[in-house]
Amino acid sequence: MQTRYSAHIYGWLLLLPAAVLLVAFTHAPMVSAFVDSFMSTPKGARPARFVGLMQYETLIEDPIFWRVLGNNILFAVWTIPASIALAIAMALLVNGKLKGRGFLRMAYFTPTVLPMIAVANIWMFFFTPDYGLIDQIRGLFGGGPVNWLGQQSTALYCLMVVTVWKEAGFFMIFYLAALQGINPSLYEAASLEGASRWTVFRRITWPLLMPTTLFVLINAVIGAFRLVDHVVVMTKGGPDNASSLLLFYIYEIGFKYWDTAYASTLTVVLLVLLAAVAVFQFTYLDKRTHYQ
Amino acid sequence: MNRALETIAAWVLGIAWILPLVYAFWTALHPTEFSTRFDLSAPWTVQNLVxxxxxxxxxxYILNTILLCALVLVGQLILCTFAGYAFARFDFWGKTLAFLLVLVQLMIMPDVLIVENYQTLSRLGLLDTIFGIGLPYMASAFGIFLLRQTFKTVPKELDEAARVEGCGPVQILWKVYVPLAKPVYLAYALVSVSYHWNNFLWPLIVTNSVNARPLTVGLQVFASVDQGIDWAIITAATLITSGPLLIAFLLFQRQFVQSFMRAGIK
Incomplete structure (x- = not known):
């Protein structure tokens, strides 16, 4: 660069348009969610006023919040390992020589390009009592109709099934890419040693897939707290909040009851959860993923 | 023996994964009375789609979605190219901090800040506009990161050669960096369009009229208000909603899969 300052000036000028939007729609809202969580919700002519920790007291005493948070954690704990296990299985299956490999790859991946909203509508019909596909199959074995989406014990699990179905194929492609990057001589060495296939997976494939697993894990955790389209379509969080997730609850509080200050308080909780994921990634994971 | 078991497992999974889509086609293309009856002699019809x-x-709705995807993509390409170039090739004050602040958006996407972003949009007078739906996504941390990584792999000699010929920084970006990053742009574009074609919650919140509503929101309004439970018609509508992207995917499968792969493994 010609002068001492031009790199600074060019750098900032190039960054500026993106920076303005990033600040406006990511950083500023984070700060304002935090600020609003100490205020009351403005109503009519009454502006917001400082209420200290009142919103947080409401939060702690709000049984729905705890239920929704529990749901979301349960949702993450079930869907993430299930999606990852299936994704690895799929990748291993279609990485080898197999009849119809091209078709299978397509079948696994297709849900990724479908809108969750369309997927949810299709699955809703599967779960319909009596007429739906699941109850029809159960009917063949003498099972009675079950209101899968309408009863508390099953609604959340139905959403989990749809989520796993939608995400496993997406995660599969990252594993497929990783598998193709593994040096074949490692497998040759293992077969010379007479290692069993399980040993090969446990000692070679799994450790070498670790960076991919961690990448997928982070994405899956973020996804578990970010995607609620299926909740809106299939259950609306019901019955009695049995299938509500945190972001859906924020949506309800913010846009149905218009209690924006309390919605901000809930947003702060969500941000803290996501920040924990970020801290975990930067401190713990980055050190442990350098195998090669 | 093992091989055969694997093939069976792969096919069972494959059928389970494609079944909902096959079912959707079945229901949408047959009269309503066959929605729950699988009879191979059932007559085919496009009446539900009509x-x-x-x-x-x-x-x-389709027009709105196309406009939305195009608008977001153009905004992202311009903003992320400039920002990625800045991070890859310029040493400016506060660069490390600025980069960390950009990365924050990888974790905390605009999707989770719905309450605050709605207020911002309302103050800007952009509620119920396609521009308003797209604006929060235009500065994409993911795009900036992806392009920074790509631009960093461009040999500095090319950069210097262009400078010797008298090109300024923006000309160098346009003539050297952008052409070399073409595959990355394609990958990013496919991922971005897929995301915004399918995005739902934010457009649902921001829009309240036909003029701005994208397909996903249109489908939800249609399925929840206009129809009782005529599954044949609702499924036909879901096919209309997913159709264009699904067709594009089936035609350009390899590009799609490679794009998602490339975007994931930076």
């Missing part, structure tokens, strides 16, 4: 198409302004 009924759904006429029952809601799907043509307008």
């Amino acid at each position: 009924t759904a198409w006429n029952a809601a302004p799907f043509a307008r």
